[in-house]
Amino acid sequence: MNLLLNPTPMPQTIPTTLEKIYRRLLETFGPQHWWPAQTKFEVIVGAILTQNTNWGNVEKALENLKKQKVLFPWRLYDIPTEKLAQLIRPAGYFNVKAKRLKNFMEFFFKEYGGNLKKMQSESLEVLRSKLLSVNGIGPETADSILLYALDKPVFVVDAYTKRILLRHNLAHPDADYHEIQEYFMRHFPMDVKQFNEFHALIVRLGKDYCRTKPRCEQCPLKDIAYSLTYKCRRCHRALPLKKERISFQEGYFCLNCQR
Ligand code: SF4
Numbered sequence: 001m002n003l004l005l006n007p008t009p010m011p012q013t014i015p016t017t018l019e020k021i022y023r024r025l026l027e028t029f030g031p032q033h034w035w036p037a038q039t040k041f042e043v044i045v046g047a048i049l050t051q052n053t054n055w056g057n058v059e060k061a062l063e064n065l066k067k068q069k070v071l072f073p074w075r076l077y078d079i080p081t082e083k084l085a086q087l088i089r090p091a092g093y094f095n096v097k098a099k100r101l102k103n104f105m106e107f108f109f110k111e112y113g114g115n116l117k118k119m120q121s122e123s124l125e126v127l128r129s130k131l132l133s134v135n136g137i138g139p140e141t142a143d144s145i146l147l148y149a150l151d152k153p154v155f156v157v158d159a160y161t162k163r164i165l166l167r168h169n170l171a172h173p174d175a176d177y178h179e180i181q182e183y184f185m186r187h188f189p190m191d192v193k194q195f196n197e198f199h200a201l202i203v204r205l206g207k208d209y210c211r212t213k214p215r216c217e218q219c220p221l222k223d224i225a226y227s228l229t230y231k232c233r234r235c236h237r238a239l240p241l242k243k244e245r246i247s248f249q250e251g252y253f254c255l256n257c258q259r
Pocket residue numbers: 164167168205209210211214215216217219220221222226227
């Protein structure tokens with residue numbers, strides 16, 4: 001079942017909404033210059049370290065790695081896991097993340113000899129599925145590596161993305177990572193630069209405005225149709241209770257309007 005509210009491309013409506021959101025965010029916040037890193041390899045390490053923590057903590061961990069001069073493929077491959085865990089301690093879950101980094105390094109050297117260019121020459125589909133097979137690398141981390149370190153045209157979905165789409169009635173609450181990603185990739189230009197910028201702008205929007213308690217009145221998207229409640233697509237009545245909503249591919253209907 002496709003859980004996005006408008007699964008087929010509709011050039012007159014959905015792309016306009018996404019593109020309108022993108023343009024508005026770019027006008028408001030300006031370019032975000034992502035990913036903040038000096039090297040592609042640093043992007044990969046940062047993408048693994050940023051799981052379940054804020055970027056400030058990741059920066060401290062990266063700084064420790066730089067001070068010890070281990071933020072290089074062969075040095076990170078060689079360093080004992082326990083020592084690595086101590087260096088990345090500020091990023092939280094340091095024992096788990098040290099193992100994840102080592103898992104990635106094993107994969108990186110086994111498959112590509114520790115060579116980023118070789119890794120980059122792999123096709124997007126093959127590389128994505130290989131990355132997802134590495135223990136500790138989920139879809140968001142894999143896609144961040146693909147987009148920000150390897151310039152592959154793939155959209156990164158995070159919790160902010162889903163929250164904003166939901167609040168603007170562009171996705172179903174049960175839509176999963178891949179359905180949301182497919183939605184962006186079908187309705188927004190497949191362009192590395194724009195995917196890069198759009199994800200970064202969404203993170204900025206989520207941090208500044210679309211928080212758990214949204215700040216809609218000040219938000220740059222406040223005039224782009226949004227709703228913090230589910231509404232019947234036909235009679236537009238608010239449907240706060242789950243049992244009041246009948247869900248179809250096109251969205252929600254109330255019990256009266258279901259036919
Ligand atoms: S804060 Fe309100 S207007 Fe802004 S993105 Fe979130 S739901 Fe939309």
